[in-house]
Structures are given as structure tokens and as C-alpha cells.
Amino acid sequence: KNILIVPGDGIGQEVTEVGKSVLVKIAEKFGHEFSYDEALMGHVAIEATGNPLPDETLEKMRNSDAILFGAVGHPKYDNDPTAKVRPEQGLLKMRKELGLYANLRPIKLFDELLGASSIKPEILKGSDILFFRELTGDIYFGEKGRKNDNNTAYDIAEYSRYEVERIGRKAFEAARTRGKRLMSVDKANVLETSRLWREVIQALAPEYPDVTVEHQFVDSAAMLLIKDPRRFDVVVTANLFGDILTDEASQIAGSMGMLASASVGDSTGVYEPIHGSAHDITGKGIANPLASVLSAALLLDISFGLKEESDAIIAAVDKLLKDGFRTKDISDSSTPAHLLLNTQSAG
Amino acid sequence: KNILIVPGDGIGQEVTEVGKSVLVKIAEKFGHEFSYDEALMGHVAIEATGNPLPDETLEKMRNSDAILFGAVGHPKYDNDPTAKVRPEQGLLKMRKELGLYANLRPIKLFDELLGASSIKPEILKGSDILFFRELTGDIYFGEKGRKNDNNTAYDIAEYSRYEVERIGRKAFEAARTRGKRLMSVDKANVLETSRLWREVIQALAPEYPDVTVEHQFVDSAAMLLIKDPRRFDVVVTANLFGDILTDEASQIAGSMGMLASASVGDSTGVYEPIHGSAHDITGKGIANPLASVLSAALLLDISFGLKEESDAIIAAVDKLLKDGFRTKDISDSSTPAHLLLNTQSAG
Ligand SMILES: CC(C)[C@H](C(=O)O)[C@@H](O)C(=O)O
Numbered sequence: 001k002n003i004l005i006v007p008g009d010g011i012g013q014e015v016t017e018v019g020k021s022v023l024v025k026i027a028e029k030f031g032h033e034f035s036y037d038e039a040l041m042g043h044v045a046i047e048a049t050g051n052p053l054p055d056e057t058l059e060k061m062r063n064s065d066a067i068l069f070g071a072v073g074h075p076k077y078d079n080d081p082t083a084k085v086r087p088e089q090g091l092l093k094m095r096k097e098l099g100l101y102a103n104l105r106p107i108k109l110f111d112e113l114l115g116a117s118s119i120k121p122e123i124l125k126g127s128d129i130l131f132f133r134e135l136t137g138d139i140y141f142g143e144k145g146r147k148n149d150n151n152t153a154y155d156i157a158e159y160s161r162y163e164v165e166r167i168g169r170k171a172f173e174a175a176r177t178r179g180k181r182l183m184s185v186d187k188a189n190v191l192e193t194s195r196l197w198r199e200v201i202q203a204l205a206p207e208y209p210d211v212t213v214e215h216q217f218v219d220s221a222a223m224l225l226i227k228d229p230r231r232f233d234v235v236v237t238a239n240l241f242g243d244i245l246t247d248e249a250s251q252i253a254g255s256m257g258m259l260a261s262a263s264v265g266d267s268t269g270v271y272e273p274i275h276g277s278a279h280d281i282t283g284k285g286i287a288n289p290l291a292s293v294l295s296a297a298l299l300l301d302i303s304f305g306l307k308e309e310s311d312a313i314i315a316a317v318d319k320l321l322k323d324g325f326r327t328k329d330i331s332d333s334s335t336p337a338h339l340l341l342n343t344q345s346a347g
Numbered sequence: 348k349n350i351l352i353v354p355g356d357g358i359g360q361e362v363t364e365v366g367k368s369v370l371v372k373i374a375e376k377f378g379h380e381f382s383y384d385e386a387l388m389g390h391v392a393i394e395a396t397g398n399p400l401p402d403e404t405l406e407k408m409r410n411s412d413a414i415l416f417g418a419v420g421h422p423k424y425d426n427d428p429t430a431k432v433r434p435e436q437g438l439l440k441m442r443k444e445l446g447l448y449a450n451l452r453p454i455k456l457f458d459e460l461l462g463a464s465s466i467k468p469e470i471l472k473g474s475d476i477l478f479f480r481e482l483t484g485d486i487y488f489g490e491k492g493r494k495n496d497n498n499t500a501y502d503i504a505e506y507s508r509y510e511v512e513r514i515g516r517k518a519f520e521a522a523r524t525r526g527k528r529l530m531s532v533d534k535a536n537v538l539e540t541s542r543l544w545r546e547v548i549q550a551l552a553p554e555y556p557d558v559t560v561e562h563q564f565v566d567s568a569a570m571l572l573i574k575d576p577r578r579f580d581v582v583v584t585a586n587l588f589g590d591i592l593t594d595e596a597s598q599i600a601g602s603m604g605m606l607a608s609a610s611v612g613d614s615t616g617v618y619e620p621i622h623g624s625a626h627d628i629t630g631k632g633i634a635n636p637l638a639s640v641l642s643a644a645l646l647l648d649i650s651f652g653l654k655e656e657s658d659a660i661i662a663a664v665d666k667l668l669k670d671g672f673r674t675k676d677i678s679d680s681s682t683p684a685h686l687l688l689n690t691q692s693a694g
């Protein structure tokens with residue numbers, strides 16, 4: 001099995017190193033042979049080649065069995081809305097080229113972190129949500145541009161039945177293996193893409209009679225996520241709504257630094273933290289590497305079917321938290337200094 | 348001064364009655380003469396006339412000095428994505444026809460409700476946010492439809508410089524009178540409309556040197572709102588992002604049932620709760636009328652310049668909460684039964 005490591009930008013570099021080191025240890029412990037290669041993407045790729053997703057990287061991606069990914073982005077482009085080449089273009093192109101239409105974002109709260117969230121423990125306790133975010137359609141990939149002498153900007157959101165159906169099926173199937181509840185989130189009272197979305201999910205429902213389906217508008221879902229997170233089991237939603245809701249939901253897990261994701265579809269899967277490049281903390285050694293470590297666990301489980309190995313990583317994270325070790329994002333004033341981890345030691 | 352009452356659907360009917368009764372009392376107490384008229388909108392208007400915003404209603408709206416509005420919507424349409432006539436079309440048409448491009452949503456936590464939120468009191472304490480949601484552009488109003496034999500749906504998001512600038516100026520001006528901090532929320536790393544948005548806000552900033560501007564991506568803003576609500580002062584954002592973020596932010600105030608909004612622009616202002624028609628609790632007498640009461644306070648302040656009268660309403664709400672009165676949405680197990688209000692008695 002060969003694994004491609006794509007650290008990308010900012011803290012992506014730091015955390016992916018830790019994620020990789022965990023894969024190396026697991027292979028050793030369980031007697032697997034993984035080979036590793038590395039490739040550039042994002043701002044670092046623009047600097048080196050002018051292209052946020054060089055052909056060489058894409059080629060390596062296609063030839064790998066799984067990809068451990070970091071993050072892309074740089075404040076330089078964020079502050080210049082007119083920049084023509086941007087790190088995120090590489091990310092979006094990767095998703096499209098590899099057909100990664102399903103982005104799985106499990107929001108699982110480690111018991112030890114019940115107090116780390118800004119939400120009350122009694123509201124949170126027992127929350128366990130699995131998001132299916134559609135990842136290759138919507139307003140992310142429709143035509144966009146300027147008109148009227150550069151005075152008007154537009155973005156086109158688009159969904160086909162086929163696109164909604166394939167992510168819908170994945171979510172229904174996952175719901176079957178969990179709490180048997182599926183929430184589909186849309187804005188069908190305003191958007192035509194959402195009305196198509198709701199039609200398709202409604203049409204699929206009879207095929208999964210054991211799953212209870214609930215439709216929520218995105219504004220209401222954003223509210224309920226904080227008010228009553230236990231109401232959620234499996235959630236399926238469009239690309240943009242999924243982007244917003246999963247970042248919000250990170251607060252249920254205490255910190256974005258704890259959340260891993262899997263992007264899967266037609267071929268090679270990509271595993272990455274949901275946090276971004278976070279240039280404000282880059283190089284300080286304080287980034288939480290656990291999202292990358294947990295991404296490695298997802299990789300072993302989903303792409304390689306190595307459930308035991310994956311569970312071993314999750315158990316190790318659990319133990320580390322039980323032993324009191326914390327990076328800054330999940331610590332509080334009571335954490336003794338000798339248990340404050342830097343990025344490397346957490347690995 | 349004449350005030351048009353538009354209760355709309357569901358609990359809109361119940362809460363607007365209370366909001367109106369407060370206006371009547373205030374007029375009496377302060378010696379003003381307000382006249383009232385009433386008009387249909389939403390599902391009730393469809394039932395009566397086939398049109399969610401009858402011409403007669405629109406005519407009355409144009410001729411009034413301010414509008415106290417309830418809510419529109421009905422589950423019947425939500426469950427039928429193919430319905431051609433929908434209550435929400437009336438709402439969107441009203442916003443467009445009256446040029447209500449600025450939707451102000453103050454998120455203010457009454458001290459007495461510090462415990463009612465699912466967010467920890469120590470995170471919430473002192474939060475005070477004013478949202479400016481753009482209300483007549485974006486993906487709400489661009490062309491939408493189906494193609495490829497009804498197999499693909501699309502929605503077009505659009506913004507012009509002019510549209511961003513006028514809402515931007517309102518937000519900058521408000522920031523000046525408050526904490527002098529403005530957060531502009533967009534998704535400029537993906538959307539062209541957001542890049543235009545960011546360009547325009549950046550170009551306005553030098554005219555307001557006393558205001559500190561921060562740009563946040565919408566996913567990050569959705570996360571920060573829960574993690575650190577005090578970081579927010581004035582927020583300006585596009586129509587869709589504003590819809591999602593303000594519903595989410597309602598949890599800062601303890602309940603959606605506490606939040607009023609003002610929609611202003613070229614002519615008559617519209618004042619309404621941010622909660623919807625809530626058919627699940629309609630007719631039970633448990634709807635919290637305070638959002639409508641606080642909408643009446645906003646109406647007096649913004650449309651009529653009656654600050655003292657507006658403050659008197661807010662003080663009355665404060666006293667009612669201090670005296671321990673609660674509707675169900677803001678009560679907890681310690682609320683004695685005789686202080687549990689029904690919708691009418693709260694008025
Ligand atoms: C960096 C950005 C383009 C990306 C997205 O919006 O998809 C990120 O926020 C994510 O969630 O992976």
C-alpha cells in the first residue's frame with residue numbers, strides 16, 4: 001500500500017508530520033508495509049511551480065492508495081480579492097479530479113473534553129454526529145465571474161439529480177449502521193437546488209424504511225446544532241451548507257483541532273483535518289495534531305479496511321487525553337504546564 | 348402615524364397581536380395617536396386570494412409609515428418541493444418591492460436569561476452583537492430554475508458594487524456608534540460574489556478610520572460565534588450567510604423567541620421576529636411574544652425616532668424577566684408554574 005503525504009500550507013506541514021509518524025508506528029506494530037511519497041499543493045506549490053495543484057502532484061495522487069492531506073491557504077490571497085491564482089483552487093481541483101463527492105465529517109466528543117467546549121456539558125453529553133457533505137457540486141463548482149464592466153459578480157449553484165442521489169445513498173446507508181436517523185439540510189423554501197435536493201431525498205426514503213428522515217432548513221439546523229446537538233445522528237447536505245455547519249459543529253467536539261475528515265468517491269480517498277492552514281499559529285509548535293492523527297485513523301479504516309489498527313489510534317488518543325495531555329486549544333487554566341503538549345510531542 | 352399589522356401565518360398571528368397591544372399601550376401612555384390597519388400575507392393570503400402578497404397588501408404597505416410583521420410559511424409547501432406558489436414568495440417580493448436592503452438583527456442577551464442558553468454563561472456574559480444582513484440580493488433573488496429535462500437545478504447568486512456599498516456603509520456607521528469593530532463575513536476563498544464583497548468593504552474602510560475591520564470566512568465565523576461571541580460587535584454579511592448566522596446567533600440570546608429584527612431601506616420599514624411561523628407550536632398559546640414586542644420597540648425607535656418610548660418597552664421586558672415570568676422556550680425546571688406565561692398574558 002502506498003500513501004501520499006500532502007502537507008500543504010501553514011500548520012498543515014506540522015500536523016501532517018505527526019499524522020504520518022502515527023501511520024509509521026502502526027505499520028510497525030501490526031506488521032504492515034506502507035510506502036510513503038510526498039507532494040506539493042496550495043501556496044507552497046504556487047511558490048515552487050506557479051500552480052496550486054501541479055500535474056506531478058495530481059499524477060502521484062492518482063497512483064496512490066490513499067492520501068493524508070494537511071491544509072491549504074495563505075493570508076496573502078485572502079487579503080487580495082483580485083488574485084488570479086489561489087491555493088484553494090488546488091484543493092477544489094483535487095476534489096473534482098479525484099471525484100471526491102462525499103466528505104465525511106464525524107463529530108465525536110471525547111469524554112475527557114466535555115468541559116473544553118463553550119457549550120454546556122449537559123447539552124453536549126453523548127453527542128455523536130456524522131456529516132455527509134457533498135463535495136464536488138453546488139456553488140463551489142458552477143460558473144462564476146464578473147459582468148457589467150466588473151461591477152457585478154455572480155456565482156452559479158447547480159445540482160443534478162444524480163449528484164444528490166449518490167451522496168444521499170451514502171448517508172442513508174451510514175444511518176442504517178448507526179442511530180437510524182437522517183437529517184437532510186437544505187433551503188428549499190428559497191433555492192431551486194434545494195427543492196431538487198429535497199425531492200431526491202424524499203424519493204430515496206422509501207428504499208430505507210428503517211431510517212427516519214427529517215428535513216431542516218439550514219438556518220434552523222445552524223440553530224439546533226447548538227441548542228440540541230443530540231437531536232443529530234447522520235446529516236446530509238450540500239457543499240456550502242456542509243462547509244458552514246461542520247465548522248460550527250466543531251465546537252461540539254471542543255475544538256476544530258480534534259476533527260478529522262474523509263473525502264471519498266470514485267477512486268483514491270483523501271484524509272484531512274477540518275481545520276485550515278491557520279497561519280496565525282504556524283511555526284509556534286502549538287497546533288493540535290490530533291485532527292491529523294484521527295485522519296490517519298479514518299484512512300486505515302475506510303481506505304484500507306484496517307479497523308483494528310484504526311481503533312488502536314483512537315484508543316491512544318483517548319488515553320493521551322485521559323492522562324491529561326493537552327494542546328493549548330483544548331486546555332484550560334487547570335492544565336499543569338508539564339502536560340501542555342507541543343505539536344511534536346503529541347505525536 | 349399609521350402602522351400596518353401583517354400577522355401572516357402560524358404563531359405570527361399570536362405574537363403580532365401582543366406586539367400590537369404594546370404599541371397601543373405606549374401610545375396611550377405617551378399621548379401619541381397611531382392608527383392601525385391589517386393585511387394578509389403568506390399562506391393565509393394564498394388561501395384567501397391565491398397570491399402570497401396580494402396587490403392590496405402591497406398597496407397598504409406602501410401607504411403605511413411602518414409595518415409590524417409576524418411570519419410566513421406552512422409545512423404543506425415545505426413537504427412539497429414542486430409547489431409553484433409558496434408563502435415565502437410573498438416575503439421575498441415584499442423585501443424587493445419595498446427596497447428593504449438592510450436587515451438589522453440585534454443579538455442582545457438580557458442578563459436574566461444568561462442561564463437559558465445552551466452556551467456557558469461565562470462565554471456569553473456581555474455579548475452584544477448587531478448583524479447587518481443584506482436582504483434584497485444574493486442567491487435569493489438571482490435567476491433560478493431547472494434544465495436538462497428537469498434533472499438539473501440552478502440558482503444564481505449576484506451582487507453589484509452598489510448593493511454591497513450601501514449595506515456596508517450602514518454597518519460602518521453603526522459600528523461608529525458602538526464598539527467600533529466591524530466584522531465582514533464572506534467566502535472570498537471560493538465565491539466571486541464574496542471577492543467583490545471583500546473588495547468593496549476594503550475600499551470603504553479608509554473612510555471610517557475609527558472602525559477596526561476584520562474579514563472572516565463564513566465557516567470560521569459560524570464557529571467563532573459559539574466559541575467566542577464577545578469577539579463580535581457589528582457584523583455585515585450577504586443575504587444567505589446572514590440568514591444562517593443570525594439563526595445560529597439566536598442561541599446567544601437564549602432563544603429565537605427573544606429576537607427582533609428591522610428591515611429598512613428606501614421607504615417603509617418592516618419590523619418582525621426572526622423566528623418563523625412555527626406551526627408545531629401554533630395555537631398552543633406557548634409562543635414567546637417578546638420578539639414581536641421587541642420588534643415594536645425597534646419600530647418606534649427606527650421608523651418614528653421615539654427613543655424614550657422604545658426604551659420603555661425594553662425596560663418592561665427586562666422587568667418582566669426579572670420578576671421571573673417565562674414562556675416555555677426560556678424557562679427551566681426551576682420556573683414556578685404561576686410564572687409560566689402563555690402568549691397572551693405576556694403581553
Ligand atoms: C479552504 C476552503 C476552500 C475549504 C472549503 O470551503 O471547502 C475548507 O473550508 C474546507 O472545509 O475544506
Ligand SMILES: CC(C)[C@H](C(=O)O)[C@@H](O)C(=O)O
Nearest residue numbers: 189190219419420435438590
Ligand atoms: C422564510 C425565509 C424565506 C426567510 C429567509 O430565509 O430570509 C427567513 O428564514 C428569514 O430569515 O427571514
